[in-house]
Amino acid sequence: MTEEQLNRALDLMRRLPPQQIEKNLSDLIDLVPELCEDLLSSVDQPLKIARDKREGKDYLLCDYNRDGDSYRSPWSNTYEPPLEDGTLPTDRLRRLEIEANAAFDQYRQMYFEGGVSSVYLWDLDHGFAGVILIKRAGDGARNIKGCWDSIHVIEVQEKSTGRSAHYKLTSTVMLWLQTSRPGSGTMNLGGSLTRQMEQDGTVSEPTSHIVNMGRLVEDMENKIRHTLNEIYFGKTKDIVNGLRSIQPLADQKQKQAFSEDLANALQKRQGKSDP
């Protein structure tokens, strides 16, 4: 019963307006408390920012750096509020995590020219997994509030030779746009798209993983950015303009009838002038 309930809950989250994700998720957990952990780990939410006071840097919150009610900062590797024995990555993995955060921080700057990023890694039996998060809020220019949230979950299966690995990436990008203006009232265009990609990569040293993950995430984000552009500003706009026509439909019917008549007349003329 719980498996079916989880599927129904996920279906519901795909249908309810994403503008109220947090409220919907909270209500859903209240309604079906047994699904709490499953829901928190499978429903993407807009990323929240926290401040690492020790390191003077912002970091992002998600279920992967959460332990109870505390969150681990990727900069100081400590929990806030402090935890006695919160889950920490192994030393080897923590070294890689530090490198990954630095690398993706640069990636973020090059593509987003602002915003916050965080990378969290955890061990698996034959490899490791991680999440790369990016949050970029717009500056409100032209009276439009915008925000981009990236959630990239990557699974790295290291081959027994240690010379190659298989990377599986599941990415969700959330894009939020809203405006309130006299001419158009309130307009809220928001939500997310999810895609999956996988590929193999050669591993010559530990940091090769960062190169391989980086390339995969970059390609994925570029693809999703393109699709977001098409869906948000192409598809949904076309649907709106299909619901109502600014031009009177009678005019359009007339125009169509006229061009059909014209085509027929031209055909007839051609027929007559043929020898």
Added chain:
Amino acid sequence: MAPDDQISDQEKVRIASDFIRHAPPGEFNEVFTDVRVLLNNDTLLKEGVAGAFALYNKDQLTPVKLPNSSIPSLVTEHNDIGGGRFFDPRSKQSFKYDHLRKEASDLQAWESDAAVESWRDALESQFTEYTANHYKHGVCAVFGQSRNDSMSLVACIEDHQFQPKNYWNGRWRSQWCATLSGGTGELQGTLRVQVHYYEDGNVQLVCSKNVKHSLTCSNEVETAKEMVRLIEESESEYQLAINENYQTMSDTTFKALRRQLPITRSKVDWEKIISYKIGKEINKAQ
């Protein structure tokens, strides 16, 4: 989880009803089934949540086919006469409406409000022509109500496109209320658009706008023409403004969030990033 940590039945009903009422256009059945399985209490569903079905259908200005008429009507708060019945002013009938099956039945004759009927009828004529001219599959309805020294006319339009096989649905709703008294009147409009796209994602457009105009009313036909003229102007202006926003959102806002490529015009050199960082770390360790 301990039984006393469970929320009350009242809270469950509130949550279930909220979910139902936020179902995107064309997806009521799917949301209903989801809620039913999650609530897992058909008695509570029937007793506490059934009211939400009616509220949803009325809020959506749901079109309804009448068995003996070629022109559909709308289910709204303005033609709700209680007991699960609604009236259709166009065909002068009332009907029982099944909110789950979305079907009309048990048609009976219905008498219109004589004091306002000529005004309502004139507006219905103009408004029906306007709807046909701008909404390919639009359905409209005009309701009239007289009070002591004033008259109210409500004109609604609904048009939708449901394409679940292509993972999208959309609906346009217009609601215009005119209050006429003496030789003047006020026209208030609420325009709403909702689009849901859900192939490998969940993207929704939710728009609404309120409009106000003042009216001068002479006779039924002239007033109706004046109203429709203002309505056409407002709705087209609204649609243009939405399109303009799309342009700005894509040209300005979206571009400023994430570039297509870094300023170098080529993808990131990850090897370079790593070697630079390793250098820094080695230096730090010394």
